Amino acid sequence: MRNPTLHDVARAAGVSYSTADRVLNRRGGVAEKSVLRVQHAIDELGYQRDIHAANLSRRRSYVFRFYLPQGDHSFFTVLRQVVEAQAAQRLAERMQIQIHDVPPLDADALAAELSRIEAGDCDCVGIIGSDSGALTAAVERLQAMRIPVVTLVSDAAVEARMLYVGIDNVAAGRTAGRLLRLAHGRGPGRVLPILGALASRDHRDRLKGAHEVLTEPGRHLHLLPPIEVQDRSDILRQKLAAMLAADPQITGIYSIGAGNRALIAMLRDMPTPRPFVVLHELTAHTRAALEADLIDAVIDQNPDVEITLALQAMKAIADELPATPPEVNPTIYLRDNLPR
Structure with a gap:
């Protein structure tokens, strides 16, 4: 049985094709x-619009903006490379993808950049942000201008954003906690969490997940207070060195953020x-750290998949x-299962 067409809708409604088209396209x-x-005929016939064909006929193009943290940060460098690659590949789909730099872990600076956007500048915005009143207000302003916002990696401005695309960070933290627990067997241990900033929802959620697993009754593991390093190498070196000197019995480290170069360098000398x-x-x-046996496990959120799903959601919006939150499943890498 064939799908109903707009001609069928016009015939059922007793109007011309052009009238049905005007109603459909508002x-x-x-x-x-x-x-x-026309609306009654659409409902009765179960007519579903072919968005792809409609966009081709109207030569519809899209403008999507990503606001990405800048700086010497390996993960965000990889994420940027993925977005740049997608930008080149999607030109044939009439999709213009723009990248704007923002300081890492600075929600107010991100809010200031978003405040520069005017109505009609773009179709959708993707951000990586931390919780702040200024950011929520900036996202609410964009929504009022009919420019939806999608959050990536870490959810933020939950009351105002349209959609979150990323891993379940509580589950990721629980996974890390489970790996640390397995490594200690049933013996005692002292685990030190390192995070970028508690203002980042993904860091808080991962810490929460790890805490849930590591502090379950019957275990002899102690989760130490986290050290907050703002994803800065100098702060990490200073705080971690002080912590290791003060507590030489530390048996586990969970690096919750993604700025790990300084940590890896310090592990090399331990x-x-x-x-x-x-x-x-x-x-x-x-x-390289896994291959050199300097670290034991990496939980990766598959940035290629994440950006692909984000673009699919942004286009649907x-x-x-309808755009439902896509499921992004992280991968656990050990020294033995690294991809080529």
Whole structure:
């Protein structure tokens, strides 16, 4: 059985094809009673619009903007490369993808950049942000201008954004906690969390997940207070060195953020046996650290998949189609299962 066409809708509503088309595309100039007849015919026939064909006929193009943290940060460098590659590939689909730089872990600076956007500048915005009133207000302003916002990697401005595309960070933290627990067997241990900023929802959620697993009754693991390093190498070196000197019994390290170069460099100089180390994101540096047996496990959120799903969601939102949160499943990499 063939799908109903717009000609079928026009015939059932008793109007011309051009009138049905005007109603469908919300171009106005149609009497209210005709609008109601067309809408009733659409519902009765189960007509579904072919968005792709409609966009081709109208030569529709899209403008999507990504606001990405800048700086010497391996994961965000990989993420940027993925977005740049997608930008080149999607030109044939009439999709213009723009990248704007923002300081890492600075929600107010991101809010200031978003405030520069004016109505009609783009169809949808993708951001990586932290919780702040200024950011929520900036996202609410964009929504009021009919420019939806999608959050990536870490959810933020939950009350105002349209959709979150990323891994379940509580589950990721629980996974890290489970790996650390397995590494300790049933013996005692002291686990040190390192995070970028508690203002980042993904860091808070991962810490929460790890805490849930590591502090379950009957275990002899102690989760130490996290050190907050703002994803800065100098702060990490200073705080981690002080913590290791003050507590030489640390047996596990969970690096919750993704700025791991300084940590890896410090692990290289640690005496053996070193702590069991779990961190996030497979980059050139974390791959090399796994291969050199400086760390034990990497939880990767698959940035290629994440950006592909984000673009699919952004296009659906721009086409006014339903967009449900896509499922992004992280991968656990050990020294033995690294991809080529």
